[in-house]
Amino acid sequence: MRYxxxxxxxxxxxxxxAHGLEALSMRRLAGDLGVQPGALYHHFTNKDALLAAIADEILRRGRRPAEIMAWDAEVHLLCLGLRDAMRxxxxxALLIGRVSRSDAEGLERPLRAALERAGAEExxxxxxxxxxxxxxxxxxDDEDGDFALGLGLLLDGLRARLA
Structure with missing residues (x-):
């Protein structure tokens, strides 16, 4: 079968x-799909490319619908969406953290765009x-209340800089 x-x-x-990040290998995945490991290289040049695709899909599934809203509400929702996707x-979180070190731009881009729309310089x-x-x-992994408080502190600081 071709996937x-x-x-x-x-x-x-x-x-x-089912098994965690450390147990995820090209060989294991190929076995689960019933194909030879080499068949996966048709889609992904290496394991890092596969991990990046997995992280992208997890984040895509976690995105909240785009709405016209204030920049700070948008940033708040983007951060909650990222946290929800990881959880x-x-x-x-381990996967997204590992991938984001090599492609932080992808995670930061929508937040940066919202800040720029609010008038933030580059x-x-x-x-x-x-x-x-x-x-x-x-x-x-913070308690929801602690996470909300920390995020609120960051947003307060950004609001003050933009004022």
Whole structure:
């Protein structure tokens, strides 16, 4: 049977949820799909490319619908969406944290865009987005109230800089 890229990613997420990130290998995934490991390289050049695709799909599933709203409400929802996406899957934060070190731009881009729409100059938008992503990655396991308080403190600081 021939699998599409989306099928491989979906099955990889199932393996991740069942066995964790350290147990996810090209060989294991190929075995679960009933194909030779080399067949996966048709879709992914290496394991890092597969992990990046898994992280992208997890984040895509966690995105909240786009609405026209104030920049700070948008940033708040983006951060909650990232946290929710990571928490929805076993080792989700570990995977996204690992992938984001090589592609932090992908996580930061929507936050940076919201800050720029609010009037932030480029440096503030970049540093603000990076700080927000790092906060979410580092505090994924915090109690909901503690996470909300920390995120609120960051947003208060950004609001003050933009005022």
């Amino acid at each position: 599409r890229r989306d099928d491989v990613v979906a099955r990889a997420i199932e393996v991740l949820d 929805r899957h076993r080792d989700g 440096r503030l938008a970049c540093v603000g987005a990076r700080t927000l992503v790092r906060f979410v990655l580092a505090h994924e």
